[in-house]
Amino acid sequence: MSLLQAQPLKVINVGLESFDAAIRAAGGDSVHVEWRPPAPVDAGVLAVIARHTERIEAANQEAVARLQKAQPVLIDMGVARDLIPGMADDLLLHAGPPITWDRMCGPMRGAMIGAVLYEGGADTPEAAEALLAGGRYRFAPCHEHQAVGPMAGVVSASMPVFVVENKTYGNRAFCTQNEGLGKVLRYGAYAPEVVTRLKWMADTLYPALQAAIRATGGIDLKNMIAQALHMGDEVHNRNRAGTSLFLRAVTPALVRSVPDRDTVAEVIEFINGNDHFFLNLSMPACKASLDPVRDITDSSMVVAMARNGTDFGIQLAGTGSAWFTGASLVPDALFFAGYTKDDANPDIGDSTITETGGLGGFAIAAAPAIVQFVGGSARDALHYTLEMYEIALDENGVFQIPALDFRGTPTGINAVRVVERGIVPFLDTGVAHKKAGVGQVGAGVVTAPMDPFVRAVEGLAATFSTN
């Protein structure tokens, strides 16, 4: 009889949680110690980073301070062509890092087809696809044009956009209006009903909201997001409170600014019927807050995480306009009836700008309902947020988690810590069908891949080698 058999098994498990679960399942007693191996980064790269620790830390202090000082305010709406720098009729913006047509996933191709139909560039999906594949349109990331877009994130020239200004730094960010769930452009659907809805949003919703927003004199989105976190939102996958607060703020001005009662009622009903409406405000609020952090030499703070459905890309404050990419992962999700993980496209969208800004998955402890629908508990939600403090530069001065005694959310992702600790950002996400034209099939959670962070740290190290 071996020693192990002779006495009750007591184990200290370090690392993989599945070992711990197996020991407990077999009736053993186990204490689990969280530990993950650091990411596989070249020793020479790590040595360069280590030699410049003080400079990196000083730069990161400045970077996260700028994010904390941001004051994103919804000031206006307008048409993409008139407002977005560099926008043109032959340009289609998209979520995530740069990508060519041949590498685009199904839902992004579907959204591109829908945008061409919406703009009147073609009469049939087939004709639109031929133009897109044939070089008639140019493609560029939203992020490179002061914009962000959820899921496929496609923005074409005549689409109306929200204008969010960061009052502290004077920069602006743009985002289209949220269409609702299901068969919608951003999930890759392009059926006639999708285009019809987009036309109504441009012809009726947009002018009414524009008039109302102008009449309010501006809506403080930072304050509104802070309130929403106290009301069960993390403003990425759950926006019920944010949408409610936005409606409260805008409705009196809407009633006073728009003469036609039916139009006012239709506008309120449309927003009321879509609890995600606020996502397209929380996203540009984060984009406007993060853009002033770009181009801070030496900083390892992440200023954008974005996915095009094929690649997951990040940008650092200290590495200029460079994108560092890796393969996007397939989310764990609650799937709509009739769909499974086999139908799911890899993670897609610019909406991870919320996590980059200390919200979304980083604030999931404020919105345990999201974890619950993928089989998790409120405790899991706390755990995810607590883990994110390990890779964050600061605690948010305004965004708080009630369940953590109103502790500020983990804010400002330090790419160096991500690779050192082996902890990747935790993300909320919607799930698109992998085929063009189908639309949304679920919503859930996922993590960022490690590769882009490894590449980014290598990129940062290279800036030291060259100066």
Added chain:
Amino acid sequence: MSLLQAQPLKVINVGLESFDAAIRAAGGDSVHVEWRPPAPVDAGVLAVIARHTERIEAANQEAVARLQKAQPVLIDMGVARDLIPGMADDLLLHAGPPITWDRMCGPMRGAMIGAVLYEGGADTPEAAEALLAGGRYRFAPCHEHQAVGPMAGVVSASMPVFVVENKTYGNRAFCTQNEGLGKVLRYGAYAPEVVTRLKWMADTLYPALQAAIRATGGIDLKNMIAQALHMGDEVHNRNRAGTSLFLRAVTPALVRSVPDRDTVAEVIEFINGNDHFFLNLSMPACKASLDPVRDITDSSMVVAMARNGTDFGIQLAGTGSAWFTGASLVPDALFFAGYTKDDANPDIGDSTITETGGLGGFAIAAAPAIVQFVGGSARDALHYTLEMYEIALDENGVFQIPALDFRGTPTGINAVRVVERGIVPFLDTGVAHKKAGVGQVGAGVVTAPMDPFVRAVEGLAATFSTN
């Protein structure tokens, strides 16, 4: 050297938490065991209760099942005189158990004076007071007229009221519209601005909301409260989410029903400016849900807890129309600038109908912000809710606490358990100045006194002795 001095002190503390805190403060190690002495109930009474345990438990199962099956729906508005059974021009309804003018507290007297001025019964506060003291008006509890009122809870004949119908049992409950915070009638203020606001609420707010509510075809308050609990409300002291959801539900119908745009905008702005507006809907929702539980022989379930600012009264399902009372306690509160606990009136209002219905203090874990403003933590909020399960008959089938993994709220107070365990209901509350005419001075938390529960159990025991 005694044994105690010779080795590190390790203490197991049972009961009073302050002992535990003192040991820890002195550097000792202490494990605290929660225990409270049972309430001082006559042994003969307890023996009667013990002999009838099975009958009580069967009756309580029926009682809490009726509460669980309630479906409170906001169906209409109207004027108190036309709708409230027994309402008359010389009748003034008030919060809490019955009380005479000579025993009324300051804020209730102030609200009575305001109501007489509002009804045009007198031209000056002094004249109104003389009429009230001189027997010109009759007084009766809201609860005895299918109504509930927050704080002083004064309802006079021409005030507009919400109509909430329990669709399962067909009964109705009534409540006035919420005026907002500060210098308002329900906190005992009666200055001209208070009466002017009440007139606007009757002449403008009421007809607009009535038209809108009728146009909606009814608003499901149970569903709305369930959503609000997922959004940081406990629908007693925090109603921001409920107010937001109510606005979302009613605004499209309001826009379509009311031709005058300025009126629509003013109505929305008034509600938007008062995050407590929903309290006057959550209260009648609970009242309508609990009234069908009255008159269940043998049941020790509480069907009303209510305070008139002098007495705290409760009613049981098994003891008919009898009130069991004790002195109302002074709340712990966050006081407005310039006020202290010395200014505070003892606890007042029918709003504890929310706790009676499994909400308010019983659901405080859903709204930790309330505990925070009296110096507590999110953990304290969890603790209070967890303690209430000890005296509750069931877990709510619809109202859930996200932070407790969506566990149903403690629902249906068992008065026998309250005295056996020595645990009194935990309550959220607003705080009125003790002098007539001043108004609100804070908001906080308090507990029910034990006396009414002891009296109620004695009353229940008496029903067994007589049959």
